[in-house]
Amino acid sequence: MRKVLERLYLGLLLIFMYAPIITLIVLSFNSSKSRAKWGGFTLEWYVNLLSDEAVASALINTLSIAVLATIISTIIGTVSCIAMIGLNKKLRSFIMSITNIPMINADIVTGISLMLLFRFLHISSGFTTILLAHITFNIPFVMLSVMPRIKNMNVYVYEAALDLGAAPLYAFYKTVLPDLWPGIVSGALMAFTMSLDDFIITYFTKGSGFETLSTLIYNEVKRGIQPEIYALSAIIFVVVLTLLMLVYRVPAKKNKD
Amino acid sequence: MGKDLITLEHISKSYDGQLILDDLNLSIYENSFVTLLGPSGCGKTTTLRIIGGFETPDKGRVIFDGKDITNLSPNKRQLNTVFQKYALFTHMTVAENIAFGLKIKNKSDSYIKDKIKYALKLVNLEGYENRSPESLSGGQQQRIAIARAIVNEPKVLLLDEPLGALDLKMRQDMQYELKRLKEELGITFIYVTHDQEEALTMSDHIVVMNQGYIQQEGSPEKIYNEPENAFVADFIGDSNIIRSTMIRDELVEILGAKFACVDKGFGENKPVDVVIRPEDIELVSPENGTLKGVVTDLTFKGVHYEMDVEVGGRELLVHSTKLSPVGTHVGINVDPYNIQIMNVPESEDEEAISETI
Numbered sequence: 070m071r072k073v074l075e076r077l078y079l080g081l082l083l084i085f086m087y088a089p090i091i092t093l094i095v096l097s098f099n100s101s102k103s104r105a106k107w108g109g110f111t112l113e114w115y116v117n118l119l120s121d122e123a124v125a126s127a128l129i130n131t132l133s134i135a136v137l138a139t140i141i142s143t144i145i146g147t148v149s150c151i152a153m154i155g156l157n158k159k160l161r162s163f164i165m166s167i168t169n170i171p172m173i174n175a176d177i178v179t180g181i182s183l184m185l186l187f188r189f190l191h192i193s194s195g196f197t198t199i200l201l202a203h204i205t206f207n208i209p210f211v212m213l214s215v216m217p218r219i220k221n222m223n224v225y226v227y228e229a230a231l232d233l234g235a236a237p238l239y240a241f242y243k244t245v246l247p248d249l250w251p252g253i254v255s256g257a258l259m260a261f262t263m264s265l266d267d268f269i270i271t272y273f274t275k276g277s278g279f280e281t282l283s284t285l286i287y288n289e290v291k292r293g294i295q296p297e298i299y300a301l302s303a304i305i306f307v308v309v310l311t312l313l314m315l316v317y318r319v320p321a322k323k324n325k326d
Numbered sequence: 327m328g329k330d331l332i333t334l335e336h337i338s339k340s341y342d343g344q345l346i347l348d349d350l351n352l353s354i355y356e357n358s359f360v361t362l363l364g365p366s367g368c369g370k371t372t373t374l375r376i377i378g379g380f381e382t383p384d385k386g387r388v389i390f391d392g393k394d395i396t397n398l399s400p401n402k403r404q405l406n407t408v409f410q411k412y413a414l415f416t417h418m419t420v421a422e423n424i425a426f427g428l429k430i431k432n433k434s435d436s437y438i439k440d441k442i443k444y445a446l447k448l449v450n451l452e453g454y455e456n457r458s459p460e461s462l463s464g465g466q467q468q469r470i471a472i473a474r475a476i477v478n479e480p481k482v483l484l485l486d487e488p489l490g491a492l493d494l495k496m497r498q499d500m501q502y503e504l505k506r507l508k509e510e511l512g513i514t515f516i517y518v519t520h521d522q523e524e525a526l527t528m529s530d531h532i533v534v535m536n537q538g539y540i541q542q543e544g545s546p547e548k549i550y551n552e553p554e555n556a557f558v559a560d561f562i563g564d565s566n567i568i569r570s571t572m573i574r575d576e577l578v579e580i581l582g583a584k585f586a587c588v589d590k591g592f593g594e595n596k597p598v599d600v601v602i603r604p605e606d607i608e609l610v611s612p613e614n615g616t617l618k619g620v621v622t623d624l625t626f627k628g629v630h631y632e633m634d635v636e637v638g639g640r641e642l643l644v645h646s647t648k649l650s651p652v653g654t655h656v657g658i659n660v661d662p663y664n665i666q667i668m669n670v671p672e673s674e675d676e677e678a679i680s681e682t683i
Contacts, residue, residue, distance in 0.1 A: 225413035228380055229471075231400040232407045233427035233478065240401075243426075247417045 097299035114300040127285040135264040138203035146211025180273030194276025207260035214256030337386035364535035405482040406475035414459040421455040445473035589667040604645040606664035615657015
């Protein structure tokens, strides 16, 4: 009996969590434009989406910002973590809590403050400002993912490589990097996901005339929801879900070794 | 003994304003097994890391084979280290670990293969080439770490508490193993430990350190039998350290009774510290003893009995194979050769040096 209740509870929980998304996915295949009526299965909205130039350019913007922001924030985050090896514990945890603040901070506050900062510095809004904003909010995620690897690292391994005649860079490449690699990969995937589906911060830093997928959807919705938007949202959901599953797979696989 | 291979000259080192080593001078002979022995925080590991090149001294020079290597980076030094926590490369196989240093030196594949085989044979782990280090026990990992170091044919092998993480039986086996390895390789070993038994078993030369100072150095026998100060006497084995008075040469008054001894040159009626090892106290019948006392505590230790004997308000530790039950009145005699006289520290500086843990 207890087991049945447990299952039921879990089932209800999952339904509440995923019902909206399932509705959205179902509607994206609905041939009727009505939200209340099933008119039969169609791929029409997906086809329309692919031929829509505004969507194509927004997709390119989103992907190029996500890729660049991921690469740059991963490098900055990883290097910062490595630099913190030499710090004492107190200073290290202090810096870690500072870098964690942007993560807990409300997106809208981060977005507005970045917008104000860019205005103040006279950086014109557009691709650059969104990229800078995304790098900023991605760095904490990378550090959060790399730092545990740093803490578990045996620093003597690096010294052992030096001891055996390796030059510092070679020793780093051969001993430190392999240890950090799973953390770096999951940090980068996390950053890519965050960048891909961010709306609020992008909205405040983008200026006019430049759209990413999320801001495009928002604009479309204001004009009245078209079924193409369901299709687009469904695709974004599936991509982000896949990436997140990858993020959780990477460390899990490492532990098994 | 051979010639000096490594000389440390006036080495000082401090971290965050705390002095770890203060004007340390030490010579290490070629082809010897030298142990740096002391409690944690005594500066022994820092000394080893300065020799290895992982730390740079604030003051002083490190001379290796006649050359000043004080500022030479570790990858350019002709010595290799076995680290406390093995520090094996976990994402490589055993063979790749051992080949690491040789590949950097661009040795041929056949040379590397032979060397791996030779090294694994030397540490009794033949056939372990393709294992992952993480699949090995602590003792086996330690042997791989040693193999990885010695294939590079260093002139000196540095060992930083290499047996610290092993259990007692394994530790004892490895002590003999290390001694054998040293003989076979014919190179200098510098070994760091806080375990006095390990030091006594393996070393040709022991350097006892405390609070950044060398307290005494010499052969294991000399360190054990003739400790120069209270710290060494206390740290190496059990001992009774008793404040006494040197009446004149070869006569000392201990706990109110006069004992013959063999030491000279301490002056007349001077306060001294006397060291008597617990196994050197002879228990006899009260009327035959120079001192009289009562047994207050008795513990069976396997090889011997450990007893506390109270003499004039002072407890003496006695090891004996003969049983004297608690409450027995006993007499105490000590052979003149087993009484070790030490100067009482006079200045504050000396006090700091000999301050016990």
